[in-house]
Amino acid sequence: MARREIIAMILAGGQGSRLGVLTKKIAKPAVMYGGKYRIIDFTLSNCVNSGIETVGILTQYQPLKLNSHIGIGKPWDLDRMHGGVTILSPYIKDEKGEWYKGTANAIFQNIDYIDKLGPEYILILSGDHVYKMDYSKMLDFHKQNNAEATISVINVPIEEADRYGIMSIDDRGKIYKFEEKPKNPQSTLASMGVYIYTWEVLKNYLIKDNIDEQSEHDFGKNIIPNMLKDGRSLWAYEFSGYWKDVGTIQAYWESNMELVKRLPEFNLYEQTWKIYSFNPIMPPHYVDSKGSVNTSVVAEGCMIYGTVKNSVIFPGVVIEEGALIEDSIVMSKSRVGKGAYINHSIIGEGVCVGSNVRIGVGEPVPNEYKPGVYNSGITVVGDNACIPGNVVMGKNVMVDIGVGPEDFCSLDVPSGKSVFKGGDCE
């Protein structure tokens, strides 16, 4: 069997806590996106489209949905005799069980997996981002420069630069400085969390890092600075397409909403770079003679008897007569009852919205329970919640997963309030 030149390792264990109830029961890479996909589909499809057919996926936080979504990798043609997809969860060693303590530690704990495949290069990816990228070009760049590490970078606005790992490069693209979340950024080149390493080099750094008790075992904070300190050959590969870390409710909502524009910057209709995902077995969607859809994305299996404007509707959603959905995201198999009105909201999977419910009306008061998460005016309803008829819900409201009619204390849920499962009613 030929030795693989490059394999990919996708870090998919992140919680994405700023996505609130959307990531309460699933890891961020498994969050639904764009009317059909889950966030990890983009990274996986990029791998396959770049000719990388061996992919390890490192899971940790709430992996159930992710595991079942990936399965044996069938939608990506990763159900292969040689290579294919492998889910790598933390495991128990000789003496003790150990979680992945950081991005670098996660790879360290899987050195055996990588060594068995014996690749020359290793591509480290994050399963959290939405973008289309040809990694084979980045590998060419890595080889041309005789690099030991290549970091993919994107230009970000200077005012946002303090949220990223920022690189300073010489005019050939060689990195001479790397700062993780700097207070005074020296450049606007931000790391996208996409790295190619020459495996033998990285392996040594991972082993050294593991015994360093001061280390946080993180690529950005430890491995890259250590390599720079040793004068290793690190290069920045500039990427200039659409790339989003949909890490907050606002960013997630905006990125989905961009897809409904006439010419979205993030074009998913290109036949040459398809994004693969699990395909629900459903008939094409139906729009009734009383229904109407404008400036929206609608997936298979939906039945639209009401009105949809500026929204993203996932597979199998039913929107009953007289209902109006505006500037919202409605995930798979949810049902919106007659005469309901949904504005500026994210509705999870399998939610039922009773008739004449109004969601997302009123003043934008930040959420009392998690003001840091729900503060951009968007109301979020967790998976499988059931909202009884005639409820009026404000902005920045959070409805917990699986909430039923009995959990509503009153038909009026003002802006900034939350509804919890078995919630206390004062």
Added chain:
Amino acid sequence: MKNTLGVVLTGGKYQGLKDLSAIRSGSAVPVGGKYRAIDFVLSNMVNSGIKKVGVITQYSFRSLMDHLGSGKEWDLDRRYDGLFIFPPSLSDDDSGIYMGSADAMYKNLSFFKRSNEEYALLAQGNCVYKMLYKQMLEYHIEKNADITIAYREMDDYTPAELTRLGIISLDKDERIIDFQEKPLNPATLNGSIGIYILKRELLISLLQECAAHGNYDFVKDILIKKLPELKIYGYKFSGYWRNLSSVRMYYRCNMELLDPGVRQELFINNGKIYTKVKDETPAKYNAEAEVKNSIVADGCIIEGTVENSILFRGVIVGKGSVIRDSIIMQSTYIGENVNIQHAILDKNVVINNEKQFRGDSDWPVIIGKDAMV
């Protein structure tokens, strides 16, 4: 129904479908926005628990083979059993060509001999319906029948359409006493829907006998001739059923899919309908879109008006264009200010700006595959 072998007959030349089947087998005709006719029978078999399916195919089978592949979408890509495809074999004397349905099965007799299922279920590949065959098998066993033929009261078929079916007459016990194949004057409204259950061993001996007499048609040379001799029973099916054997019927069937009741019966009740996956992005409606009473598949981009129509995957409708009562197949591009009514546009058609087409509900216009207008 593990004890039953499925056989799909994709049949002879479907001249009735004109251009739509000129390049593909009648069973490979696209239906309902993303399906091919054969998806219905295959899904019915799989949903009924049949694990082994042979597909017998003769004319223009490339697109059918392409569609079926390894049978992955129907979970028929099995290490044992699964999907078997039987195109005619090329031989020096052209004897490999199938002369008829019985001949086609006889030429693949080893498939039947090597199988060990007790029963065989034969069905047509060009019919749109949802049926769990289990009840029919139970009925067959209960009646102690030699052969059971499913039929339906064709009260929603016109007299002209009836003449294209096999019409049966039954006695009080539902035993078939007469079978007229494509009769000029149908004796009853009971049309055979081309589903037959019989023991595999009996099928083998009937096929051998038929071949020995130089005959080759399963209906004319076996069923009809054996009526007095064998116990052949009718099994009444009362669901939705359409055979796509004429343009009119094809058009009608697609339009009937706009009915919520029909969609519920076909796509939601009693199991799913599986088809080849295309990984298209969900459909996109731009600001000008106005879509009423229509089925829209993934990958479509709509900027115009669409009413009472079926849009297959990846159809693009430009601004100012109006599409009414039409069927637009995969990846067809419709420019701006186009007006289309009562039309069937095949795959990959390109309609330039300002064009107009108008058919009649009884006589829709057909624009052939890859046409550029």
